[in-house]
Amino acid sequence: MTEPTPESAATPTELSAEDRKLVTLARATRARTGAAEGAAVRDTDGRTYAAATVALPSLQVSAVGVCVAMAVASGSRGLEAVVLLTDAGSVSDGDLAAVREFAGADVPVLVGDPRGAVGGSTAS
Structure with a gap:
C-alpha cells in the first residue's frame, strides 16, 4: 500500500469545492452501504462517479476499482481527481x-477517514 503524504491543505475545509463534493459523495456512499471503503472520482468532463467496496463471496472489488470501471464503462477518457475514504489510511498499489493505467500519472488521489477528514494525498 502507498502511504499518503500529509499536506497542510488536505483538510476538508481547504479542499476545492469540486473535491469537497467528491468527499461528500464517497462518505454518503460508504455510509449508505456500510462498506469498508467509499470512493468518488471526477472525470475529465466533470462527471462524478461514487462507489463502495463490493465484497461478495464471488466478487471483490475495491471502491476505487468500481469507480474506475464505472468511468470506463461510461466512455470517460480520463480522471481529474480521486477520493478514497477508508479505515486503512492508505490507497492500495x-x-x-x-487509476494510472486509465488516466495516466499525476492524478491526485486524496485519502481520508470514513468521516471524510482528508489526511493526505498521493499521485497515481
Missing part, C-alpha cells in the same frame, strides 16, 4: 495502478 492495485488501486493506484488502475
Whole structure:
C-alpha cells in the first residue's frame, strides 16, 4: 500500500469545492452501504462517479476499482481527481495502478477517514 503524504491543505475545509463534493459523495456512499471503503472520482468532463467496496463471496472489488470501471464503462477518457475514504489510511498499489493505467500519472488521489477528514494525498 502507498502511504499518503500529509499536506497542510488536505483538510476538508481547504479542499476545492469540486473535491469537497467528491468527499461528500464517497462518505454518503460508504455510509449508505456500510462498506469498508467509499470512493468518488471526477472525470475529465466533470462527471462524478461514487462507489463502495463490493465484497461478495464471488466478487471483490475495491471502491476505487468500481469507480474506475464505472468511468470506463461510461466512455470517460480520463480522471481529474480521486477520493478514497477508508479505515486503512492508505490507497492500495492495485488501486493506484488502475487509476494510472486509465488516466495516466499525476492524478491526485486524496485519502481520508470514513468521516471524510482528508489526511493526505498521493499521485497515481
